[in-house]
Amino acid sequence: MEMWYTEKHTEHAGITLRVSRTLFSGKSPYQKLEIVETEEFGRMMLLDGLVMVTERDEFVYHDMITHPALFTHPNPRRVLVIGGGDGGTIREIVKHPQVEQAVLCEIDGLVIEKSIELLPSLACELQGNPKVKLHVDDGIAYIKKHTDSFDVILVDSTDPIGPAVGLFEEEFYRTVFAALKSDGIMVAQSESPFFHADIQKKMFSNLRAVFSIVEMYQASIPTYPSGAWSFAFCSKKYHPVEDFDRSRAAERPFETRYYNEDLHLGAFMLPTYVRQNLAIESA
Amino acid sequence: MEMWYTEKHTEHAGITLRVSRTLFSGKSPYQKLEIVETEEFGRMMLLDGLVMVTERDEFVYHDMITHPALFTHPNPRRVLVIGGGDGGTIREIVKHPQVEQAVLCEIDGLVIEKSIELLPSLACELQGNPKVKLHVDDGIAYIKKHTDSFDVILVDSTDPIGPAVGLFEEEFYRTVFAALKSDGIMVAQSESPFFHADIQKKMFSNLRAVFSIVEMYQASIPTYPSGAWSFAFCSKKYHPVEDFDRSRAAERPFETRYYNEDLHLGAFMLPTYVRQNLAIESA
Structure with a gap:
């Protein structure tokens, strides 16, 4: 069969x-x-x-939710992941030598448990790494308890249906803003420009109400809807292109299969239909 | 049902x-x-x-097989399309005011006939445009009869199985080289980096044996295998990044839904796994 x-x-x-x-x-x-x-x-x-x-194409997603923010921020010491119970994002974060603490806040303990058991290539840093802290908790409740605490927050959420729906609302982004330090960066996965234009339009409108710097970047993920996927880069101080230290990214002390210092810049160069949906002007 | x-x-x-x-x-x-x-x-x-x-995502493919070459070449007057019987590539070529003649050489007359009948948004320039010439002929035989003739040749082929298999071989690329003028450019669709790494490796090795400038660029096409698609940019003189006139592309006298002057540059900034497969060094 x-x-x-x-x-x-x-x-x-x-x-x-x-x-x-x-x-x-x-x-x-x-x-x-x-x-x-x-x-x-x-x-x-x-x-x-x-x-x-999936084990075969997760490298695209996890490189791209992590490295653009961590190579834009000059000194990312405390990093929080909301969602991301499979561990792939934490695995990438702890490759950065400046990181002192990587906190995972995942609402669903079963996702963490089964990833450790069945997806060891993703969850490999969820156990035994003294820099990694796990919290099985609601992400919104968790960050309300922390203000001025994180250099980078990565929102590694599911789609805006079910338990993740609150993670696409302006109120949540205000809470993230408060949990970030004064030069903090948030990155959130932001769905497919091809299939989810309406979700993106609302999401970026919510983000722009909160952050002074809001930019979209893209990556090609074969098993995600349309293959054309995107992320929202939201920042209080550092611009992901203008303030990017290309040589630091080029001299990274670890291997990456998708990310590199040129792709970092290219990922922000968006197709016209994507720009138009978000009302982005040509530079 | x-x-x-x-x-x-x-x-x-x-x-x-x-x-x-x-x-x-x-x-x-x-x-x-x-x-x-x-x-x-x-x-x-x-x-x-x-x-x-497909009518919904063809704009990505046709923008990207056409505009990078036609905005890199400073004066593309004679352009040849090999394959491309649906007419989408010709439709984009004739938007460029410098183009005096756009020649289509498609082996299969039925593809042209049925595209005109059933896909008018693609085939709209195949009839009635005095700049457009149609040849129902084998592309290899056709270009053997033309040397030093074209500014740009676009190889809009099917996959390297069936009638298009010869369009991926070194001998064919030598014939294209001879058919181009001394500052000519060829672009060919070059499959998916994610699923067709072996085909790409062989194809780029064949291309590098013929052209002095060979660069890959990418685009995200939802209905193509993996969504991650690529093109080979092969040139005798003009480099697609170093010799690119960004302002001419920015001031283009027509609308594009995928291509723009920034995306032109970003498309050449490839993921690490793609670079590694083609043995491309970091800049």
């Missing part, structure tokens, strides 16, 4: 992947969690039936 | 699109041609069961 997993990205379009076996299927208080083995993309985690990560 | 068209991009992964009706299905001497109506992507052309173009 052939098993194929099909995710509809819209009512009328999706991707389909051959699955060889299910490694885990269960429900937490928040969502349904499945981890399956695919033939093409390695192990894959699904939340409520949507692809979160 | 629901109809879904599924294209396998590898043995184990693909996309699936809801189809409302078939507009044409037939065989030419070269391949099977189908044009169907999809719910998400508008009308879609398939050759031998593979997606060639």
Whole structure:
């Protein structure tokens, strides 16, 4: 028997992947969690039936949610991840030598537990690294307790449905702003310009109401809707292009499979249709 | 009854699109041609069961196969398209005021005929434009008859299987080189860095044996395998980044939905895994 997993990205379009076996299927208080083995993309985690990560293309997402902010901020010592229970973002953060503490705040303990068990190439830094602190808590409640605390906050959330819906609202961005130090940076995944133009328009409007610097950048992630994916770079002081120290990024003391010092700049050079949706003027 | 068209991009992964009706299905001497109506992507052309173009995302491909070369060459007067029978590339070429003649050489007359009939938003310039010349001919045979003739040649081919296999070989690139003027540029679609790394490695090795300037650039095309797509920019004289006249591109006298003067530069800033496959050094 052939098993194929099909995710509809819209009512009328999706991707389909051959699955060889299910490694885990269960429900937490928040969502349904499945981890399956695919033939093409390695192990894959699904939340409520949507692809979160695959072993084969997660390097794109995790490089790009992490390194643009951490190579723009001149001295990122305390970094918070909201969501990201698979551990991939934490794994990238702790590669930066300036980082003294990397805090993960994930609402769903089952995601952390099963990632440690079944996705070790992602979750490898969630245990045994003294710089890493884990909190199983609601991200919004957690950051309300911390003001002026973090250099960088990365919002590694699911789509704006279910438990993550509050993570796309202006009130949440104000709380993040308060939790950042006076030169802090927030990056949040910001969906597909191709399929989610309306979500992006609202999200960037909410972000611009809070942060003085708000820029979109893009990355190509094969298993995400349309493959064209984006991130919101929001900052109090440092601009991701104008204040970028290219030589520090070029001399990074670790390997990256997607990110590099040129791509950092190129990722902010957006297609016309994306600019138009966000009302970005040509430079 | 629901109809879904599924294209396998590898043995184990693909996309699936809801189809409302078939507009044409037939065989030419070269391949099977189908044009169907999809719910998400508008009308879609398939050759031998593979997606060639959809009305919704063709703007990415046609902007990006055309404008980087035509805004790098300072005076592109004679432009040849090999393949491209749907007409989308010709439509973009004739927007450039310097172009005096745009020649299409497509091996399969049925593709041209059915595109004119069923894909008018692509084929709109294939009839009635005095600058456009159509040849139903084998591209390799055609260019052998023309030396020192074209400013730009765009190889708008299918994948390197079936009728297009010769369009990825060194001998063909030597023929293109001879057909170009002394400052000519060739651009060819060059498959997906994510799924077709081996094809790319061979293709770029063949290109480097012929052209002194060979650079890859990328674009995000949702209906193509992995969404991460690429083009080869091959040139005798002009470098696509160093010799690029940004202000001429910024002042273009027509609208573009994907291309712009910043994206032109950003498209050449490649992910690390793509650079490594092609053995490109950091700048």
